[in-house]
Amino acid sequence: MSIQFRHIARAVVVSDGQILIARMKGAHSFLPGGGVEHGEGAVTALKRELREELGVTAVEVVRFLGVVEFGLEHKQYHEINHVFEVRCEELRGGTNPKSQESHLEFYWTQPTAEKLKEHDVLPYLVQEMIPEALREGRPLWVSNMSGEG
Numbered sequence: 187m188s189i190q191f192r193h194i195a196r197a198v199v200v201s202d203g204q205i206l207i208a209r210m211k212g213a214h215s216f217l218p219g220g221g222v223e224h225g226e227g228a229v230t231a232l233k234r235e236l237r238e239e240l241g242v243t244a245v246e247v248v249r250f251l252g253v254v255e256f257g258l259e260h261k262q263y264h265e266i267n268h269v270f271e272v273r274c275e276e277l278r279g280g281t282n283p284k285s286q287e288s289h290l291e292f293y294w295t296q297p298t299a300e301k302l303k304e305h306d307v308l309p310y311l312v313q314e315m316i317p318e319a320l321r322e323g324r325p326l327w328v329s330n331m332s333g334e335g
Contacts, residue, residue, distance in 0.1 A: 188262065189262045189264055190261075190263050190264070191264050191265070192221055192264075192265040192266070193221065193265075193266050193268075194219060194221055194222065194266065195219045195220070195221075195232035195235065195267075195268050195270070196216075196218070196219040196232070196254075196267050196268065196269045196270070196312075197217060197219050197232055197235075197236060197270055197271075197272040198251060198269060198270065198271050198272065198297070198316055198319075198320070199272045199274055199277055200248075200271060200273060200320075201278055201279035201294070202278065202279030202280060202294075203279065203296070203297075204279040204294040204295060205217075205294065205296075206218055206277060206292055206293075207292065207293055207294070207295055207305060208291075208292055209290065209291050209293065210289060210290060211289055211290065211291055214306060214308045215305045215306055215308065216307060216308050217267075217312060217316075218235070218236060218239055218240070218292070219231075219235045219236070220235040220238075220239070221235075222268075229247055229270065232247070232272070236272070238287065239285060239286055240276075240283050240284075240285065240286060241286045242274050242277060244274060245273075246272065246274065247270050247271075247272055248270070248271040248273055249270070249271050249323075250269075250271075250325050251315075251316070251319040251325060252319050252325040252326035252327055252328065253266060253268055253325075253326075253327050253328070254266075254267040254269060254312055254315060254328050254329075255267075255327070255328070255329035255330070256309035256311055256330055256331075257330060264331070267309070267312075269312070269315070269316075269319070280294060282294065297317055297320055299313050299314050299317050302316060302317075309330075311328045311329070312328075314328070315328045
């Protein structure tokens with residue numbers, strides 16, 4: 187069985203003390219963003235994904251927050267998420283933006299571990315990482331993979 191691998195760029199869109207969360211309708215929540223295509227940089231992919239998902243054109247990457255490595259051995263799945271703090275004047279906290287993709291919806295929440303857990307934001311490692319990265323101001327690496335064979 188081959189391992190499914192994903193390289194993902196994720197945005198922590200900050201506005202009015204809240205962050206933007208994406209939800210797959212009828213399923214789970216996650217940070218906006220998506221897959222990095224072959225030959226594409228993470229920031230370029232992030233801006234493309236935000237344009238595709240939300241129709242925004244002016245995205246400012248404020249800083250790199252860190253990497254979330256997540257794997258499910260029993261499902262042969264491994265992903266690397268590059269997480270960036272982002273500002274976008276087109277998106278304002280408190281007003282849920284309209285999705286450009288019919289399978290997604292977006293909403294704002296407080297960037298606390300409690301709120302991210304309440305909304306079951308995946309991968310679950312971001313639930314603790316995001317508040318700490320925003321507070322600490324330095325990039326973090328979090329992983330559920332031991333790295334030992």
